[in-house]
Amino acid sequence: MAMKPTRKQEKVKLYRWRWTGKGPNGRKIAGEIVATRRNEVESLLANQNIVVKSIRRKSGFGSGMGKIKPRDIMLFARQMATMIRAGVPVLQAFQVVAESLKKPAMSALVQELMNEVAAGASFSEALKRHPQHFDRLFANMVEAGEQSGSLDNMLERVATYKEKIESLKSRVKKALWYPAAVISVGFGVTALLLVKVVPQFESLFQGFGAELPAPTRMTLALSEFAQQYWWWGLLGIVAAIFLLRHAMRRSETFRYRMHKLSLRIPVIGDILDKSSVARYSRTLATTFGAGVPLVEALDTAEGAAGNMVYEHAIAQVREDVATGQQLNFAMRMTEQFPPLAVQMVGIGEEAGSLDAMLNRVADYYEEEVDNKVDTLTSLLEPFIIVILGVLVGGLVVSMYLPIFELGSVIG
Incomplete structure (x- = not known):
């Protein structure tokens, strides 16, 4: 009789090993192997008829275990x-x-x-x-596959689901990071001009002996302020980001308010809203289609929504469905889901093809997110150009105004 394990399995610790040696034909070869101990590397290389010259464990950047994504x-x-x-x-x-x-x-x-x-x-x-x-979806799908004898199909479904969800996340990130990155570069260039370039003009203007134009005086005052307090401003931005992230982790109420506020941002809020509907629909379709009971599938979908406003709405839907309400009616009562999604779910319930209809809902809203992101990008490009033009161009013009006036006086 096989003995039961009396202690917990030790956690596997792997390292990258860099080796050099000679192959069967005497040619020098080298490579890397991921293994636990040095003797494992030696054994593996010996099986390949490689004469080992040196083996060393890699250290420093790039030698770590890596983060699982x-x-x-x-x-x-x-x-x-x-x-x-x-x-x-x-x-x-x-x-x-x-x-x-x-x-x-x-x-x-x-x-x-x-x-x-x-x-x-x-x-x-x-x-x-x-x-x-x-996550719970992965475990539930594998469990359903083990019970039904279709583990390969369930794993394929999980992989397809993960692929679509990651694709959706990348689109939303593109909508959020693109404008933030470009505007940050704009403000960074402006700050650099104020701190490094404008002071050079200031020393030039001191020899004019005439009153400077108002825009120039304002730019010089702004430059002096930036030179004295730029590091306070940088520190304030870093502290604000840190405090915001800390507050969102510690306070569920604050996180809910921030998520609710994010849904009200023009254009971006619409993208986040449609993204949550798509993730909810895709998760529910995948789990329910695998034979998971609807109430349990809703519990899984709640954690995949990506927004606390929708998480609360899905929790309410789950409670209503548990008491016997139809899914589409429970969704309508939350007043959070789009009417089109509610109607399509209702049609799916009536036709007995809820999972297929939920997949169609997810496809529709994923395409909507894609279109909105493209629209946002095309709209932001001219807007960002105008912002950068006003910031940088305004500074340059204000600095050259005294020179233009001096030239007209001399002329």
């Missing part, structure tokens, strides 16, 4: 689906996938999952032990 989880799901569909046993599939992954942190995570499954846990139970990397 959602795209890594998506790739893992797709690789596991391919392995299982090909008839490879789960434990062997873990081993193959772990060896194929280049990021040490992800490889270590897969090896931990393999150890847990080897110790008697199911695939879904092993996933639930790592909630920081595998």
Whole structure:
């Protein structure tokens, strides 16, 4: 009888190892291997008939475990689906996938999952032990796949879902970061002109002996202020960002108010709103279509909405559905979801194809987000050019005004 493990499996610690040696034909070769210990590298190279000259553990930048990102989880799901569909046993599939992954942190995570499954846990139970990397949807889908005997299909669904959600997130980030980055550069250039360039003109104007134009005096005063307090301004911006992030982490009420305020920002608020509807619809379609009960699927969708206003609305929908209300009626009562989404869900419920209709809702609103982001980008470009022109051009003109006036007097 097999003995049960008496202690918790030790966490796998991987490192990058740089090696050099000679191949079977005497040619010098080198490379990198991700492994736990030096002797593992030696054994692996010996199996390849490589005469090892040196092995050293890499240190410094680029040698770390790396941070696990959602795209890594998506790739893992797709690789596991391919392995299982090909008839490879789960434990062997873990081993193959772990060896194929280049990021040490992800490889270590897969090896931990393999150890847990080897110790008697199911695939879904092993996933639930790592909630920081595998969300409830992933675990529920794998559990449904294990019960129905279609684990490969469920993993493929998870991978497709993750891919679409990450694509949606990248579009929203583009809408938020593009204008912020360009405007920041504009203000940075303006600050540089005030602190470094304008003082050069100030020493020139001191020899004029005449009263300077009002715009020039205002620019010089602004330059003196910037020279004295620029670091206070920089410190204030950094402190404000830090305090805002800290307050949003610590206070749920403050985070809710900020999320509600973000939905009211012109154009950007509309993008965030449609993005939340798309994420809710896609998550609910994926989980409900996999056979997860609707109330439990709504619980998963609540955590995937990405906005606390919609999280509260979905929580209310879940409570109403649990008491027997239809999904479309519960959504309408929150007064948060767009009428089109509510009507399409109602049609799906009547036709008995709720998951298919929810996927159509998600497709529609993802396309809307894409169109809005493109529109925002095209609208912002001339607006940003005007802002930069006013800031930089205004400073340049105010500095050259005294020179122009001097020239006209001399003429």
